[in-house]
Amino acid sequence: MPREQNHPIRLGLIGCGGIVQKSHLQGLLDIPDLVNISAIADPIPENRNRIGTAADIISEQRYEDHRHMLARAELDAVIIATPHHLHAEHVIEAAQAGVAIISEKPMATSLKEADQLLDAVKKHNVPYAIVHNFLYTPGTAEALRLLREENTGTRQTGRALSLFGKTEDQADPNSVWRASRAAGGGCIGDSAYHEIYLIETMIGSPVRYVEARVHTKFFDFDVDDVAFLLFEHENGAISTVSTSWGMPAGDQSICEVYTRTHGIRIVGRGRELRYLDKSNRRWQPVDLDHGLDNDALSRAGHANYFAATLKALADGKPPPITAEHARHNLSIIHAAHQATTQRKAVDVTEL
Known part of the structure; x- marks a missing residue:
């Protein structure tokens, strides 16, 4: 069972790079009743100094090596925001240190790594959460409320595009x-990752079967830069995800679902929301009434996610986005690669 944490939670940051500087930090500083950033770790001095200064961290608690931080600092939890290939290693080390863990996505780069990570979390009995921040933007939150509370009908199809x-x-x-x-x-693990959990949550049913083509078409590197995915959900709904790094469409990002009578479209991963009543065939903007400026709106997903997750940890409750969510999303990505190679649909439950 999750255990209650100190109030406020004493937090360490493993990784102080771009995502922390642009999105994480201000959201954490805005909830001092829930969290106090007590220590930071990053091998790059500029990153340590920038975050250390902004968060008023004493020099003794600014570590070059995260392992030294885990061994010496008095912490209740850590946020891991390092390159993807380091997530599993850093989570396992944090679990061994006995602290609660919030990790940026993805949980690992392979299902084998993911299962090793989950074994460590279970062995050391520490809370573990994964960051699915775009579920917590104003547009997404309102879309999910509408789907939950309004008489829009059964969700039949969906489409996500980034x-x-x-x-x-x-x-x-x-x-x-x-x-x-x-x-x-790669674009599927870095960009499409978000659209996968968004469309699945909007449909309201887990992805069961995956057909896909994941390729490199635009750049000279060894990762994918285009991914087209087709999903069949447990409830029979179907949806698609299309992502590319080489198709400039005004940095277009949408996630939409359709019932027989209505449609709901998230724009900009939750910056805007539109609603369709098929009786008049007109998309109408939904007033989100969030009162945020553009900078605050760009950080809102992380800020709201951290507030919800840290509140759950403080109260000794399970985090809203669990290890099961994290592994399932990674399984879908693994299935997409497998479907590309085999040129046939893959059952996610068999992975």
């Missing part, structure tokens, strides 16, 4: 770890 136009510099594996297989990069 198309980006990366430059050659942004796709250079020598300087961008997301463009390197060794670091766990």
Whole structure:
């Protein structure tokens, strides 16, 4: 059973790079009643100094090596925000240290690593959560409320799309770890990951069968830059996910579901929301009334996710996004690669 944590939770950060600087930090600083950033770790001095200064961390609690932080700092929990290929290693080390763990996605780069990670979490009896931040944006939250509370009917189909136009510099594996297989990069695990959990949650039923084509078409690197996925859900609904780093469509991102009478479309991963009544065939914008400026809106998913997850940990309750969610999403990605090789649908429950 989860155990109650100190109030506020004493938090350590493993990794202080771009995602922490742009999205994590301000959301954490906004909930001082729930969390206090007590220590940080990053091998890059500039990252340590930037976050350390912003979070007012004393020099003794700014570590180059996260293992030293885990051994010396008084912590209740850590957030892991490192390159994908390090997630499993860092989670296992944090579990051995006996702290609660919140990890950026994906949980690992393979199902074998994922299962080793889960064994360590179970052995050391520590809470483990994965960051599915776009479930917590204003548009997504309102879309899920509408689907839950309004008489929209049974969800039949869905579609998610995330198309980006990366430059050659942004796709250079020598300087961008997301463009390197060794670091766990690739568009399906980095970008489509979000659309997978979004469309599954919007449909309201787990993905069972996966058909897909995952390829490299636009850049000279060893990871995928285009992924087209077709899902059949447990309830019989069907949906698609399309993602690419080489298809500049104004950085277009949508996630939409349809019933026989209505449609609901999330735009910009929850920055906007639209509603369709098929009787008049017109999409209408939904007033989200969040009162956030553009900067705060861009961070809202992480901020709301951390608030919900840290509140659950503080109260000794399971986190909202669990290890089971994390492994299931990774299984879908693994199934997509397998379906590409075999050129046939893959049953996720067999992985």
